[in-house]
Amino acid sequence: MEQNRSRLRDGEDESPEAKLARLIAANEALQARIEEHLRAEQDWAAERALFRAMIDQVPDYLFVKDVDSRFVVANRAVAADLGRTPEELIGKTDFDLHSPDFARKFFADEQRVVHTGKPAIALEESIMTTEGHRKWLSTTKVPLRDNGGKIVGIVGICRDVTERKLAEDQIHFLAHHDALTGLPNRVLLMDRIEQALLQAERNGTCVTVVFMDLDNFKLVNDSLGHSAGDMLLRTVAERMVKSLRTSDTVVRIGGDEFVILLPDQHSPSDAAGILEKMRAAIAQPIAIEGQLFRVTVSMGLATYPADGNDGETLLMNADTAMYQAKERGRDNFQHYTAEMNISARERRILQEGLRLAVERKEFALVYQPQFDLRTGEIVAVEALLRWHHPTLGVIPPAKFIPIAESTGLIVPLGDWVLHEACRQNKAWQDAGIPPVTVGVNVSARQFRDGTLVKRVASTLKSTGLEPGYLELELTESLLMQDAEQAIGTMRELQALGVKFAIDDFGTGYSSLSALKAFPLARLKIDRSFVHNVVTDPNDRSIAMAMISLGQKLNLRVIAEGVETAEQVRFLSENHCDEIQGFHFSHPVEAWEMAEMLRKPPKPAVAS
Numbered sequence: 017m018e019q020n021r022s023r024l025r026d027g028e029d030e031s032p033e034a035k036l037a038r039l040i041a042a043n044e045a046l047q048a049r050i051e052e053h054l055r056a057e058q059d060w061a062a063e064r065a066l067f068r069a070m071i072d073q074v075p076d077y078l079f080v081k082d083v084d085s086r087f088v089v090a091n092r093a094v095a096a097d098l099g100r101t102p103e104e105l106i107g108k109t110d111f112d113l114h115s116p117d118f119a120r121k122f123f124a125d126e127q128r129v130v131h132t133g134k135p136a137i138a139l140e141e142s143i144m145t146t147e148g149h150r151k152w153l154s155t156t157k158v159p160l161r162d163n164g165g166k167i168v169g170i171v172g173i174c175r176d177v178t179e180r181k182l183a184e185d186q187i188h189f190l191a192h193h194d195a196l197t198g199l200p201n202r203v204l205l206m207d208r209i210e211q212a213l214l215q216a217e218r219n220g221t222c223v224t225v226v227f228m229d230l231d232n233f234k235l236v237n238d239s240l241g242h243s244a245g246d247m248l249l250r251t252v253a254e255r256m257v258k259s260l261r262t263s264d265t266v267v268r269i270g271g272d273e274f275v276i277l278l279p280d281q282h283s284p285s286d287a288a289g290i291l292e293k294m295r296a297a298i299a300q301p302i303a304i305e306g307q308l309f310r311v312t313v314s315m316g317l318a319t320y321p322a323d324g325n326d327g328e329t330l331l332m333n334a335d336t337a338m339y340q341a342k343e344r345g346r347d348n349f350q351h352y353t354a355e356m357n358i359s360a361r362e363r364r365i366l367q368e369g370l371r372l373a374v375e376r377k378e379f380a381l382v383y384q385p386q387f388d389l390r391t392g393e394i395v396a397v398e399a400l401l402r403w404h405h406p407t408l409g410v411i412p413p414a415k416f417i418p419i420a421e422s423t424g425l426i427v428p429l430g431d432w433v434l435h436e437a438c439r440q441n442k443a444w445q446d447a448g449i450p451p452v453t454v455g456v457n458v459s460a461r462q463f464r465d466g467t468l469v470k471r472v473a474s475t476l477k478s479t480g481l482e483p484g485y486l487e488l489e490l491t492e493s494l495l496m497q498d499a500e501q502a503i504g505t506m507r508e509l510q511a512l513g514v515k516f517a518i519d520d521f522g523t524g525y526s527s528l529s530a531l532k533a534f535p536l537a538r539l540k541i542d543r544s545f546v547h548n549v550v551t552d553p554n555d556r557s558i559a560m561a562m563i564s565l566g567q568k569l570n571l572r573v574i575a576e577g578v579e580t581a582e583q584v585r586f587l588s589e590n591h592c593d594e595i596q597g598f599h600f601s602h603p604v605e606a607w608e609m610a611e612m613l614r615k616p617p618k619p620a621v622a623s
Contacts, residue, residue: 077153077174080160085109085126088169097143097151118143129157129170140177152181194268196246197253205267205275209327212279213320222281223320225327226291227334231312231346233272234460236304244304251302252311259297260290275331284319284351291315291349314341315349323352339363366416369405370425374432378404381436382603385612386455386574386596389588394613396453396487398596399437400603401429421461430462431471438479438486440606445485449613455487455517460494464501469508476512483513487537491519495534503533510535517574532569538594539566543577546597550582563592 030038077097080089090105098105098113110119125136135158142152153174160169192204200208212223236248249272256266256274265277276294278287295315301308316337324330337352344350373379383397403411420426434456441454462468476483488509495502495518506516517538518531541562548555559575566573575587578597587595601612 076176077155077172079105079172080169081126081172082169083130083167085123085170094174114143125155126157126170126172129159130167133159133167135159140181150178151176152178197250197268199253199257199266199268199274201267202269202275205265205277206327208265208277209330212277213325213327215279216320219280221279222284222286222322223330224278224281224284224287225318225320225330225334226276226278226287226315226349227318227331227338228274228276228313228315229338229342230272231314231342233311236309247304248302248309248311252298255297255300256294259294264290275334281319284317284322287317287319288349291317295347295349312347314338314346316341316352317349318352333357363419365408366405366411367419367423370416370420370423370429373403373405374428376406378406379429379432380404380605381433381440382605383440383454383609384596384603385601385609386594387600389584389592389595394452395594396455397609398455398489398603399433399440399457401433417459421459424461426459426461427465430459431475433457434472435475435479438475438481441485442479442481444606444610444613445481447610449610451485452613453485453487453515455489457489457519458494460491463490463494463505468505469512472509472514473512476514484515487515487517489517489519489540499533503535506535536569536571538572538574539569541573541575541592543597546575546577546583546587547579549586550580556586559587560590563587563590567591567593 075093077094078089078091079087079094082088086107086109087105090102092102095102095105100113105113110122113119114122121141125139125141128134129136135156137156139155139157140152141155142150144150154177155172155174157170157172159167160171162168192201193199194201209223209225215221216223230248230252233245233248236245249268253266253268253274256276260266260276260278263279267275267277269275276291278290281287295313298311298313301310303309316334316339318324318330318333318337320330323333333352333356336356337350340356341348341350350356369378380402381399382402383399385394386396386398387393388395401413401417403413403416405411417426420429437454437456441452445451458468472486472488476486490502490506510516515537516535517540518534518536519540519542539562541559545555545559545562549559550556563573572593574594574596575583575592576596578584578587578595579599581599583597584595584599604612
């Protein structure tokens with residue numbers, strides 16, 4: 017105070033010039049302070065503009081809310097998803113912007129942060145956009161404190177993780193569903209079986225597991241391609257689902273195999289009506305690439321508690337029953353019985369044994385002669401496979417060939433048969449025996465393998481057998497699966513010098529135009545028509561027609577399964593060219609066949 021009075025007293029004594037200078041200096045200082053304040057305001061405005069520009073460039077949601085969860089700051093990403101501008105959000109809460117359910121959850125999360133001071137890290141929550149789409153966000157909310165440490169609000173950042181969530185959902189779906197049909201897969205099946213068994217135990221009801229396989233699916237797959245096969249599988253899957261109850265489950269195990277779970281059954285017989293309805297639905301014609309197909313199914317049933325107390329046992333027993341349905345003519349269903357395990361066990365033994373049988377040299381070939389009906393001369397021999405199992409004895413081909421086909425072992429096994437038959441035929445020739453053709457059966461799987469031509473050429477080269485002494489026997493059904501491809505493969509083999517016979521003729525569905533196109537040398541009448549040719553007028557007429565047809569196509573005609581003199585006489589009278597059967601010779605070992613080949617022909621077999 018005294019200092020100020022002193023200044024005033026001093027001011028009274030200062031000169032006008034000094035006083036003016038002092039006033040000018042004070043004015044300049046004031047002006048400087050005003051300019052500094054203006055610069056500070058400009059800097060603050062610039063900083064706010066920079067802050068706004070910065071947060072608006074961030075694609076994630078950024079926001080600040082007060083302690084009552086009202087927006088204080090929001091960037092453009094937040095506002096855009098809500099159909100607002102950032103300014104329009106200020107002062108609003110989630111109750112103004114979202115449905116009550118969403119708003120209550122967001123509010124609860126934020127108030128927990130405000131009251132506890134603990135941040136909420138990476139909460140995954142969903143919102144609905146203005147377009148009605150669900151969006152998933154990973155949200156972190158932390159407390160906002162003033163200089164004194166008091167919580168005055170929350171700061172939030174949200175990242176859009178919708179794509180990741182959808183990818184996770186897709187991965188989860190694919191882990192539990194079949195990609196082609198969208199049906200549940202084995203993983204989900206086992207969980208549902210477990211749940212169904214628990215419920216059945218509580219309620220005293222039954223659960224039926226059905227193992228199902230499409231009949232002759234490979235015919236569609238191989239003749240029209242995999243895309244047509246996929247279309248067939250999807251159509252069948254849709255029909256199955258529509259024909260069953262909502263409580264039932266249809267599962268694709270793989271390929272053309274399905275499993276059906278029928279829970280809450282009052283007795284094992286309840287499933288019959290459901291499955292008959294489903295069979296009828298599946299059997300309706302299906303149009304694929306302009307062709308109509310009728311699909312049939314073979315099914316095996318196993319029911320809890322009679323046939324098993326857990327999912328794996330029920331599945332195994334249903335699978336066993338399904339094979340019985342296949343063996344009983346397909347297009348039917350069979351209930352599991354304990355006796356089926358005997359044949360299933362034998363099948364498993366054979367399947368395991370097949371894998372080692374070639375290297376253990378358990379296989380052998382026998383040969384059955386084929387005679388010219390007029391001269392009695394042996395014109396060819398057919399190589400027939402036998403399996404000498406170390407514990408089960410001699411196993412007929414009808415038992416192990418289907419297993420070899422289904423497991424793919426038929427390809428290496430077929431290679432062995434081809435090589436051994438060619439080697440033996442060359443050995444006979446080298447021993448001075450008059451040369452004959454050796455016939456070797458080719459399976460469908462071998463024929464479709466794509467390397468048959470190369471394997472045949474390699475075998476002929478390694479054994480030294482001239483191609484003209486090898487005849488490949490192909491079944492009628494094999495050729496008709498894909499006639500165009502079959503003709504192409506046969507033409508390549510024909511170029512090597514190999515000949516062809518069509519086996520089991522009359523049991524398939526070949527057209528005459530297709531038959532004419534195949535480069536065949538011989539036509540073999542199936543034994544089923546020869547067996548009753550003397551007593552059955554229909555079989556007699558069919559056999560006569562086949563002989564006439566073959567000869568008009570310039571094919572040699574041979575009858576299989578000839579067992580009686582009466583059959584020989586009928587075939588001779590109708591000018592059949594060749595015969596094969598027990599009436600003349602059972603299949604014999606190679607050394608016995610050599611003795612037969614050395615003998616001169618009989619005067620006339622038919623006499």
